[in-house]
Structures are given as C-alpha cells and as structure tokens.
Amino acid sequence: SAVISQKPSRDICQRGTSLTIQCQVDSQVTMMFWYRQQPGQSLTLIATANQGSEATYESGFVIDKFPISRPNLTFSTLTVSNMSPEDSSIYLCSVVVPNTEAFFGQGTRLTVV
Amino acid sequence: AQSVSQHNHHVILSEAASLELGCNYSYGGTVNLFWYVQYPGQHLQLLLKYFSGDPLVKGIKGFEAEFIKSKFSFNLRKPSVQWSDTAEYFCAVKNNYKLSFGAGTTVTVRA
Numbered sequence: 001s002a003v004i005s006q007k008p009s010r011d012i013c014q015r016g017t018s019l020t021i022q023c024q025v026d027s028q029v030t031m032m033f034w035y036r037q038q039p040g041q042s043l044t045l046i047a048t049a050n051q052g053s054e055a056t057y058e059s060g061f062v063i064d065k066f067p068i069s070r071p072n073l074t075f076s077t078l079t080v081s082n083m084s085p086e087d088s089s090i091y092l093c094s095v096v097v098p099n100t101e102a103f104f105g106q107g108t109r110l111t112v113v
Numbered sequence: 114a115q116s117v118s119q120h121n122h123h124v125i126l127s128e129a130a131s132l133e134l135g136c137n138y139s140y141g142g143t144v145n146l147f148w149y150v151q152y153p154g155q156h157l158q159l160l161l162k163y164f165s166g167d168p169l170v171k172g173i174k175g176f177e178a179e180f181i182k183s184k185f186s187f188n189l190r191k192p193s194v195q196w197s198d199t200a201e202y203f204c205a206v207k208n209n210y211k212l213s214f215g216a217g218t219t220v221t222v223r224a
Contacts, residue, residue, distance in 0.1 A: 031210050042203060043157075043214045092157075096210045099164065101147060106156045 006105030020079045021108045023093030028073035033094040049076045083112045115140035119215035134189040136204030145207040146187040152200045196224045
C-alpha cells in the first residue's frame with residue numbers, strides 16, 4: 001500500500017495568482033499522477049510525473065498552466081498558474097503500486113475568486 | 114486510447130433494494146478493473162478490484178462485481194442497499210499504470 005499526504009487540503013485564491021500543491025508518498029514510486037475533479041464530475045488525468053524527466057500531459061492540459069516537479073521518488077508538486085474561477089476544482093495526487101490499486105491523496109479543494 | 118462508460122448518471126432507490134451499476138470499457142488488452150466510492154465530502158475509497166482469476170469479485174460493504182471479458186463489462190452489484198450507501202461510484206480501468214475513470218454514478222438511497 002501507499003500513504004499519500006497532500007497539502008494544502010483547501011485554499012481560496014485570487015484570480016491571476018498561482019497555487020502549488022504538494023504530494024508526499026511514504027514509499028518510493030516510479031510514477032505519480034495528478035487528477036482534477038471539477039464540481040459534480042469525474043476525475044480527469046492532468047499529467048503523469050516521472051522522476052528525472054518532464055511530466056507527460058494529457059490532451060487539454062499544458063505545462064505552462066500546470067507545471068509539475070518531481071525531484072525524487074517520493075515527492076511531487078503541481079502548480080496551478082494564473083488561476084481563473086474555471087480552475088476551481090479538487091486536485092488529487094495518486095500513485096499506482098504494481099499489481100495492486102491506485103492510492104489517492106485526500107485532495108486539495110481549490111476555490112478561485 | 115481506453116475509455117470507460119458508466120451507464121447510469123443518477124440512481125435513486127429505497128433501502129433494501131438491489132443495486133446494479135453498469136460499466137463498460139473500450140480497451141482490448143490486459144486491464145485491471147476497479148470500483149471506487151466517494152462518500153459526500155470524503156475522498157475516494159476502493160470498493161473492489163479485479164486483476165485476474167475468478168471474474169466475480171467481492172469487495173467491502175457487501176459489494177461485488179462481475180468481470181465479463183466478452184462484453185468488456187465490470188458491473189457493480191449489491192443485493193440490499195442501505196441509506197449509508199448514498200455516494201458517488203466510479204468505475205476505473207488501469208492499463209500500463211494509467212487509470213481512466215468513468216463519469217461516475219450518483220446513488221441516492223432513500224430511508
């Protein structure tokens with residue numbers, strides 16, 4: 001299993017600013033994943049973060065808007081840049097342990113005003 | 114690319130009724146299948162998973178799911194629901210470490 005600590009748990013931000021979300025895992029993992037869950041919707045994968053290389057972004061997400069860092073095998077950050085109210089969502093960090101399930105952080109509830 | 118379809122957007126039922134939520138996926142290769150639940154105000158929790166073996170898998174809280182490979186389906190069932198089963202249910206498919214989620218089904222159980 002994997003225990004994921006994500007912070008902040010929630011934040012209210014002004015439009016035009018940026019927020020960095022941190023994700024810490026209690027074990028070394030090759031890949032970490034960042035998801036967005038907009039109000040009333042399912043989870044959408046933003047990007048896959050690999051240690052030592054650039055993140056791989058899904059269609060509709062770009063590095064300039066969602067820069068990701070992955071400095072080591074237990075930590076990653078996602079930044080939501082130049083925020084607008086449309087960025088109000090829950091952002092989740094996840095890891096997949098081989099031959100088992102995906103584990104999720106508790107999420108960051110972001111409100112942009 | 115793989116996709117996951119959940120047939121029902123919102124299901125409303127009474128306590129003790131039976132529940133079945135449909136899930137189909139599009140990927141033809143080897144996949145791992147999951148059902149997650151999200152109770153109001155809480156984060157995702159795993160209900161059950163299928164990797165291989167017996168296609169009928171049992172999860173927590175009395176839930177079970179059946180993997181039918183020929184139909185690319187992984188439907189979730191519970192014989193008798195409780196008010197506390199009110200939640201959002203997500204089917205998910207994992208291939209090569211990437212997890213794809215269905216749109217989710219909101220289940221409302223009336224007391």
